[in-house]
Every structure is written in C-alpha cells, then in structure tokens.
Amino acid sequence: MQRIKEILRSKNLRPTKQRVLIADHLFDGTDKHVTAESLFRELSSNKRDVSLATVYNTLHEFCKKELLNKITLDADKVYFDTNTSLHHHFFSEKDKILLDIKNEDVKISLMPKAPKGKKIKKVELVIHLED
C-alpha cells in the first residue's frame, strides 16, 4: 500500500483513496489488459467506492504518466496495458483478447524514416489472429 502511494507520488499524483484502489488493483505484479468498463466492474463488485468517471480519469492520468499503455484495436473497446515495457501484441478480434508478445520474439530489421518534421513516438506491432 505504501509502495502504491510512492508510485503515485513519484508521478505527482495525489494518492487518493480511489487512485490507490485502482493502482493497487492494476500494479499487483501481473501484466493485465483492462478496459475502463472491465476495471470498473471488478472494482465495484464488492463496494462501490469508485465511479466510472473516475476510472476513466484515472486510466488516462496513468497513461499520461506512463504507468499504463493505451491500446486501441477495436473501436468499441479501448485497452489499457499495465506492461509499459517495449513489447507487441496478438489480438483475437473474435475473442476480444489481447496477448503480449515478448519484445525478443520479434525483430524489425528495417524501419522507415519518419516523415519530415515528425518523430517516431511508438512502434506498435499487432498480429491479428483467427481460428
């Protein structure tokens, strides 16, 4: 709990009850892919002490502070990945499931140059799956 508060403080985020609850749930050491909706459901299963609006706010704050990675593969389902290290994804549209691909399992040996005036911010490789 103190660990969580430290993480938040180190990012200049006040460790409020809601943020601690959310961070505690997200950063338990296992990699997760959540949506605002799924997270809200999991958190409010017991007590209702976080609103959906706060879940949205918090996920976005965490992304800005690079505690999470936002992944949009499906217009009606935006994923947030607790694994912020360099890696890629498998995506099954049918199952709406995201799977991590370790960075060392992919090698991109030729990369195009960014257009003039732009820099490369992130390289996202998504391998779409089917049955």
Next chain:
Amino acid sequence: MQRIKEILRSKNLRPTKQRVLIADHLFDGTDKHVTAESLFRELSSNKRDVSLATVYNTLHEFCKKELLNKITLDADKVYFDTNTSLHHHFFSEKDKILLDIKNEDVKISLMPKAPKGKKIKKVELVIHLED
C-alpha cells in the same frame, strides 16, 4: 462505370446506385483513407443520394469482401483503406492522419508463432508519430 459494376458483381454484391456511387468514389486508382463520416460528407456534398446508414453498411460489406481494409487506431475514428495490399502505416494522433508505408520499407525478420489453435490473419505495424 462498367468496371465498377464488374468489381461489385465479382464479389457477389448487387451493383445498386449507392454502391456504384461509393465504389466509384473509392476505387478511382488513388489510395485513400476514409471514415464513414468523411465519405458521407464527400458524397452528399452535391446531391443527397446515399444515407449514412448505407455508407456504414457498404464500407463493412466492402471490408468483408476484401475491397477495403479496416484500420482502427483511434476509438472515435475508424479508417477504411482502399489499399488492400500488404503495407503498414504511420499515424499521427495529433493530426488524425494515416500515411501508408510501403511494404518494402519495413522488414520484420523475426515473427512469433501464433498461439495454439490460432492462425495469423494479418500483421499490422503502426508507427505512431509526434511532432
């Protein structure tokens, strides 16, 4: 015009007035990235002979028949790409602009195996840009 009708017929799509209008606009030889909204706006600038619902229906039909490629990078803007050949994209979130990357400008020299029971359907490399 006959060419367009042939394309539609070859995909088992009745060449209705609306589909011909849309296909004629999309498949003029130049690669495009459209959204349902942008396409609707362009088509109905003169006369109003396609409804928005039909634009959505048609874009999805065309995707199913592999005349278009759907690209979702931003939850509130789904793109349809008239270039269905193997290629990748630059994406500027700020400008909401998609740019094609020629397939030969990228080389992926190591690819992970698909999980058991799944096949690789599509490999999508998106290079996110910033200023």
Next chain:
DNA sequence: TCAATAGTTTAGAATTATTCTAAACTGATA
C-alpha cells in the same frame, strides 16, 4: 416482359463508449 422475391436502402430511433459539467469533497501546505 413482368411478377415474385431476395437483397438493399432508408430515416430515425436506439445503443454504447466516452467525455463533460459543475457541485461536493479531500489531500497537502503553511
């Protein structure tokens, strides 16, 4: 040629994820 019909289009309503609003609340600071 034309009637039957399966496929298509449509306006407008419904849905759904997300964002907004503005009022209440709270952690941090002095």
Next chain:
DNA sequence: TATCAGTTTAGAATAATTCTAAACTATTGA
C-alpha cells in the same frame, strides 16, 4: 487546522455506430 488546488462524482451530453422495420429495386425465371 484553515485554505485551496486538485480530485471525485452523478448524471447529462456527445458522438460514432448499429438497429429496425418499412419502402424500394435488381435479378430471376416463366
């Protein structure tokens, strides 16, 4: 501990998309 900027909240608003069911039309085969 009072202050106040930052945060949370319910509920309304927004916006992209899908749905519905009635009207329309391309195709077919007699």
